[in-house]
Amino acid sequence: MKIKVFIVDDHYMVIEGIRSLLQNERSIEWTGHATNAASCLAFLRQEQPDVILMDINLPDINGIDLCKEVKQKYPSVFIIGLSTFNQLSFIQKMMDSGASGYVLKNASQEELMEAIETAAKGKTYFSDEASKTLQKSESASVILTRREKEVLELIAEGLTNNVIAQKLFISPATVDTHRKNLLAKLEAKNTASLVRIATQLQLI
């Protein structure tokens, strides 16, 4: 049984590259590609592959939200995140959205094949560099809670406590508490340094 593979990436060169890397693999069946989220979803209504290689940076919807949506509608499809960026935040968000792995675009053919085969079995695969990033983060990082991450994102977007409170359906006082905890955890003096440190730690 061949593994049916589909690709979503807005870079034509990457699609061609992956096609070229996989074309001689007998265990792989290339079912097609999409350059945006909309046509990916359209394809899935007709036919479901076993594994989707999904870029995170897409023109219409970002890969993280697309991943969530696909997994919700077609739980049996396994998704591998594909990105140029070896960024903790991306990897984490992709995995939180139900992905079965994460591969960088500088991956070798071997890595790519291993990722696809592992994902097809329902297991999780990370490319070498991505798993290094995950390890580093575990030892030397601040651990933020789900809510704190949400609040941090919104703070960085320039929203005030009151607006954030409305968005998250909580009291402004609660937002203030999360903010306080963020400042403490990241050892920031104020909002400015908070955002700065957060970007340096690639939290946002």
Added chain:
Amino acid sequence: MKIKVFIVDDHYMVIEGIRSLLQNERSIEWTGHATNAASCLAFLRQEQPDVILMDINLPDINGIDLCKEVKQKYPSVFIIGLSTFNQLSFIQKMMDSGASGYVLKNASQEELMEAIETAAKGKTYFSDEASKTLQKSESASVILTRREKEVLELIAEGLTNNVIAQKLFISPATVDTHRKNLLAKLEAKNTASLVRIATQLQLI
């Protein structure tokens, strides 16, 4: 006479993709690839292609500096910048370093061919999206004054207006004015989004 093309990109998939896109082109001679700046320079000591497709994000030296170095040593080699990012700062820096064009990685085969052929003649080529970005920029680029940059740095470090004022030997009210102008120039609502936008624009 075939055009000798060489590629520098740390993404294996992109190299494969370009190779695949160009392999049926009779006017192109594929001379090889490098995944980092060092091996690119090593190759050039042996042999000079007509056109180099050069990624901006390389593991050792960045593509901009590599471009400068190559143009200095081998002025007859034409370089086309290759990047995922349609960012003005990248395009500008690449052109300042002597590049003959800029192509995004989502370019079609036609665009890529046109870019190579144009560059080989010594002319300049921009992919559709890149030239749009250049046009947009002419109206909307952010120019900060010396003082504004100083204040921006200190804000991002988490210093308050009062402390910044002491550091720069000016009144807190003046710092505040600079701050206001920064908010206006970067179209930020408050300090948080200011720092965010500034990091995104790589101003700090």
Added chain:
DNA sequence: AAACCTATCCCTGAAAAACAGGATTTTTAT
């Protein structure tokens, strides 16, 4: 020389955030 621009400088008052020091309820993990 006059008009002009821009960077730099300064002030006030209202709004927002930071800080201190609590407390209660829900989740999560053992």
Added chain:
DNA sequence: ATAAAAATCCTGTTTTTCAGGGATAGGTTT
């Protein structure tokens, strides 16, 4: 079951930021 962790909410004070203004020094253009 229960302890720890996370998320929720409060009151009040201090500090900082933000949105209005306006003024001056130094260079460029006309």
